[in-house]
Amino acid sequence: MSLSLPTPADVLAAAQLLKGVVHHTPVLRSTTIDRLFGGELYFKCENLQRTGSFKFRGAYCALAQFDARQRDKGVLAYSSGNHAQAIALAARQHDIPALIVMPDDAALTKLEATRGYGAQVVTYQRGTEDRNTISQRLAAERGMSIVPPSDHPQIIAGHGTAALELLQEVPKLDYLFVPTGGGALLAGSLLAVQAAGSGCEVFGVEPEAADHARQSLKAGHIVTIAHPRTIADAAQSPALAPLAFEIIRKAAPQLLAASDAQMLQALRFLAQRMKLVVEPTGALAFAGARDGGVALHGKRVGIIVSGGNVDLSRYARFISD
Amino acid sequence: MSLSLPTPADVLAAAQLLKGVVHHTPVLRSTTIDRLFGGELYFKCENLQRTGSFKFRGAYCALAQFDARQRDKGVLAYSSGNHAQAIALAARQHDIPALIVMPDDAALTKLEATRGYGAQVVTYQRGTEDRNTISQRLAAERGMSIVPPSDHPQIIAGHGTAALELLQEVPKLDYLFVPTGGGALLAGSLLAVQAAGSGCEVFGVEPEAADHARQSLKAGHIVTIAHPRTIADAAQSPALAPLAFEIIRKAAPQLLAASDAQMLQALRFLAQRMKLVVEPTGALAFAGARDGGVALHGKRVGIIVSGGNVDLSRYARFISD
Numbered sequence: 001m002s003l004s005l006p007t008p009a010d011v012l013a014a015a016q017l018l019k020g021v022v023h024h025t026p027v028l029r030s031t032t033i034d035r036l037f038g039g040e041l042y043f044k045c046e047n048l049q050r051t052g053s054f055k056f057r058g059a060y061c062a063l064a065q066f067d068a069r070q071r072d073k074g075v076l077a078y079s080s081g082n083h084a085q086a087i088a089l090a091a092r093q094h095d096i097p098a099l100i101v102m103p104d105d106a107a108l109t110k111l112e113a114t115r116g117y118g119a120q121v122v123t124y125q126r127g128t129e130d131r132n133t134i135s136q137r138l139a140a141e142r143g144m145s146i147v148p149p150s151d152h153p154q155i156i157a158g159h160g161t162a163a164l165e166l167l168q169e170v171p172k173l174d175y176l177f178v179p180t181g182g183g184a185l186l187a188g189s190l191l192a193v194q195a196a197g198s199g200c201e202v203f204g205v206e207p208e209a210a211d212h213a214r215q216s217l218k219a220g221h222i223v224t225i226a227h228p229r230t231i232a233d234a235a236q237s238p239a240l241a242p243l244a245f246e247i248i249r250k251a252a253p254q255l256l257a258a259s260d261a262q263m264l265q266a267l268r269f270l271a272q273r274m275k276l277v278v279e280p281t282g283a284l285a286f287a288g289a290r291d292g293g294v295a296l297h298g299k300r301v302g303i304i305v306s307g308g309n310v311d312l313s314r315y316a317r318f319i320s321d
Numbered sequence: 322m323s324l325s326l327p328t329p330a331d332v333l334a335a336a337q338l339l340k341g342v343v344h345h346t347p348v349l350r351s352t353t354i355d356r357l358f359g360g361e362l363y364f365k366c367e368n369l370q371r372t373g374s375f376k377f378r379g380a381y382c383a384l385a386q387f388d389a390r391q392r393d394k395g396v397l398a399y400s401s402g403n404h405a406q407a408i409a410l411a412a413r414q415h416d417i418p419a420l421i422v423m424p425d426d427a428a429l430t431k432l433e434a435t436r437g438y439g440a441q442v443v444t445y446q447r448g449t450e451d452r453n454t455i456s457q458r459l460a461a462e463r464g465m466s467i468v469p470p471s472d473h474p475q476i477i478a479g480h481g482t483a484a485l486e487l488l489q490e491v492p493k494l495d496y497l498f499v500p501t502g503g504g505a506l507l508a509g510s511l512l513a514v515q516a517a518g519s520g521c522e523v524f525g526v527e528p529e530a531a532d533h534a535r536q537s538l539k540a541g542h543i544v545t546i547a548h549p550r551t552i553a554d555a556a557q558s559p560a561l562a563p564l565a566f567e568i569i570r571k572a573a574p575q576l577l578a579a580s581d582a583q584m585l586q587a588l589r590f591l592a593q594r595m596k597l598v599v600e601p602t603g604a605l606a607f608a609g610a611r612d613g614g615v616a617l618h619g620k621r622v623g624i625i626v627s628g629g630n631v632d633l634s635r636y637a638r639f640i641s642d
Binding site: 023026028029031032047048050052089109116268271272274275276277278308312313315316317319320 | 344347349352353368369371373410430434437589592593595596597598599629633634636637638640641
């Protein structure tokens with residue numbers, strides 16, 4: 001597995017690979033929202049992607065690179081969320097055994113979904129055990145290959161295909177807002193903009209409490225925020241992945257931050273006006289577009305709605321607050 | 322305005338008229354749902370239609386038939402729900418004045434949405450005043466044309482375009498499940514199946530407490546249920562519209578009924594698995610498909626998700642029960 005930086009050509013190759021495998025998710029619009037903002041807003045609905053988030057794109061691409069031995073031994077991933085489900089389904093489709101290391105307090109629906117896709121799940125105690133140590137040990141014992149959620153060229157290239165689809169469907173986008181955690185989606189989207197030959201300006205949007213990308217670009221090196229606390233659980237990673245950082249540093253997109261309250265407002269707006277169930281991170285890019293101080297008037301604006309995996313009881317609280 | 326029965330050709334003509342006007346709504350699928358049912362389920366997402374329901378289709382077609390005098394004087398509609406918003410937006414697009422008669426206890430979001438589309442709203446007291454009397458009086462005073470929610474050939478033909486789009490996108494459907502209240506959507510869908518030359522079997526699904534279509538087909542005449550009580554507020558009409566009844570009687574589709582509890586289960590399922598916000602009536606067809614005793618194994622099954630207009634606080638209760 002190459003650890004060189006992925007390129008725009010890799011995003012185009014990933015798009016070929018994913019044809020007929022991923023849902024070509026719909027791009028939705030709302031006249032009412034356009035009137036409110038005075039621009040044209042295009043929502044790329046990756047909450048409607050298989051496994052409920054864009055993560056399936058990169059996961060499938062990463063496993064497609066496995067050689068015969070790797071395929072035989074299987075894949076290991078550690079994740080409490082969308083990456084787990086994505087690897088589980090991708091592994092089933094590639095006919096590769098999958099072992100997912102999840103905290104024992106992970107949402108029951110996520111445990112069930114991951115098992116439902118045919119993966120074996122090993123749980124650990126979040127407080128007393130270290131998932132990296134457990135994962136490394138299990139991978140070594142079983143000869144399995146670990147696929148990390150962000151720091152992987154094929155993950156980045158695969159994730160970039162969501163933005164590529166949007167850019168191909170809606171030419172002449174002025175702005176693209178991308179939710180940002182470990183940075184693979186943002187990095188892939190930046191490559192996609194280059195691949196599409198688009199002059200589109202990209203904005204990465206981070207949770208306010210996890211704005212390490214903004215800090216990292218400023219510092220010129222990767223800044224870590226040990227335990228960021230935000231409702232955006234899918235963008236809660238402590239730092240950018242090194243590969244993603246390299247791409248983001250070179251492309252130097254603008255970075256915005258959204259508070260939990262702004263995400264909740266955006267989440268409710270998407271429910272009320274767009275009839276979409278999104279998880280908090282799924283509303284992150286829209287929150288940045290709404291409240292980030294960027295003038296949208298007269299602009300064609302793409303927004304990546306990244307995922308919709310949220311327990312209904314938690315979601316009910318979000319929309320009734 | 323002709324009151325003759327609409328034909329399959331009228332649905333095809335309506336589809337031409339609506340090109341570029343309505344959203345060509347996405348047809349969504351879920352591998353998990355397909356595995357559960359052993360068939361291929363295709364969800365036609367009219368909750369993602371403009372104004373949040375399929376009603377905009379027929380409303381636009383009905384107003385397109387107005388002559389110069391009618392256009393000048395305007396349209397009047399009485400509705401507490403989706404028809405109100407549909408007529409309001411269609412009128413704005415046709416540049417026709419619109420007056421909507423709504424109960425004063427209608428949901429604030431619906432009043433606001435209707436006004437937001439530029440319509441004038443007149444409210445009445447549901448207990449003490451009769452909306453028909455008020456509407457007739459206002460229409461006479463102002464020379465306005467009343468467009469009813471169901472009993473209108475262009476409404477029926479326009480509504481049929483949702484099923485037509487589905488049948489054209491997914492050929493060889495075996496079954497099509499359609500939510501049924503006043504009957505215009507079911508009648509239009511039956512015409513669409515004929516227009517598409519499809520052998521698809523159509524199932525109308527009614528709320529258990531408002532199963533007047535089933536009773537009417539059995540009796541051979543229109544049966545009225547005075548005040549049906551169901552959470553499916555958009556399918557709460559007391560009887561089939563006469564034009565719809567004629568079409569439904571001739572085509573003789575199978576009719577199923579779903580309880581409120583079954584609708585709620587289907588609504589939650591659509592939130593959890595499909596990431597879609599739907600109103601109770603929007604889950605009615607899927608409830609019929611799930612629980613109506615029809616074997617879906619090995620079948621290609623279309624399901625019309627009719628709408629998503631529901632107050633978030635009410636929706637939060639539905640998904641947290």
